[in-house]
Amino acid sequence: MEPVIVFDRVSKEYPLYHRVTAGLKHFLLDLPGAIRSLRSTRLEVLRDVSFTVQRGESVGIIGRNGAGKSTLLLMIAGVIKPCGGTVTVRERVSPLLELGSGFHPDLSGRENIELNGVLLGLSRRQVLTKQDSIIEFSEIGDYIDQPIRTYSSGMVARLAFSVLVHLDPMILLIDEVLAVGDFAFEKKCLDMMLSFKGSGVTTVLVSHALPQVEQMCDRVIWIEDRSIRCCGAPSEVIAAYIEHSKPTDKP
């Protein structure tokens, strides 16, 4: 077993930039205040988080809204940097964090496949050779030459997921993507991810769909209050999470 993702005492704070992004005038008019606010108003999202993911493992990440799951995934993908600690990723990451990012509504499905495929790391030649099988997997049929803005959200998700599975990723990062497909397509996606798992792809899955997480993952990490609350076998962690999330009866 060899670790492919290593988080070593990682912390992440978001500076609250609102004062700066409000515009030059506000910034200059209140320069000392602006600089002070840059320093002081920081939102701590993660503190001293350490974990390792082995090659071929599927890890689920759960936690309430705003716990920092997406932030964690962004750091694995290398879109943002941690403020403290180190993140080591030893393999090529599938850069897709959310379905359909990078699609342009006015382009047709086919044009979007080329665009999206290249944006996500394939060469143009690779996209071209895979195009037919992508279209087939998506089951969109003749609609593929219509502009994406005429698609239903489920169809967009289908197309995006079809591109995703053709990327041959070594590490698959998934952030709530299976929510919009219909039952049949959801099943197809799950099968696909299971087959990925069989072929040694490392998966990190962020989801609120707990049954799916339990079915898919070898290990689950529960993030609560800036750190890892609990990490271990899916059934146990999810049970503890559900227990914790129950509304407490207050008078």
Place this chain on the structure above:
Amino acid sequence: MNQLAGMMNRLSYYWDLTVVLTKKEIKIRYKSSVLGYLWSVVNPLSFALVCYLAFQIVFRIGIANYPLFLICGLFPWQWFSNSVNTSTEIFLRNSSLIKKTIFPKSVIVLALVLQDMIHYVLSLPVIAVVALHYQVFPTLTWLYGIPLLLLIQLAMTYGAALFLASINLFFRDMARLVSTLTILVFYCTPILYSESMIPPQYQWLLYVNPLAPLMANWRSVLLDGCLLPDYLLLSAVYALLILYTGHQVYERFRWRFAEVL
């Protein structure tokens, strides 16, 4: 050996990215308007017409072939001004790409500038036709003069656009500032008038404005068929400086992009 192959791979991927993103920009531009290409020519042409009426008919500026003189400067200027003005908002418009994918984001800006460059290149025949009308004939200088100037303007525009696109994420009112500044720079650049018309005590303006030697050179190549070597050198130095600055600023801030969007 392995390293070399890796680098070639990365370069060819960078190229593919540039191609698909530029293609996307062009397609969108054509899909959203019926007249697509025509607009990119009509716009500077109609502006040239206004300037012609104002300066030739009203002010009686003493320049031969004034309409041709005008478009030789206005067309390349239009490229610069369009690119720089759209660049301020480009990262905002592509925020989902910035936040969700990991390809080098500078390519988005490069594609934008390339798209405007292609439109400029496509409008060169219009200049040639107008030139023929005034009995000005294409010369051999065009063969190397145009590519050289294209390259210099590409570097300069890309550097400026990259700088503005990055900075605008932190100071969101760049767009206003830039549109005002471009108008200012436009009138300080010898496009409506020739360099020789600038009074001696203001000649230094030609040397502190990075666009001035470039635009003057465009006109010299297209109109007189001669490439001015000192202007060429000066604009190349400016282009490299601007490119370097833009790239440094981008590199310095790119980690913050996903956080502030």
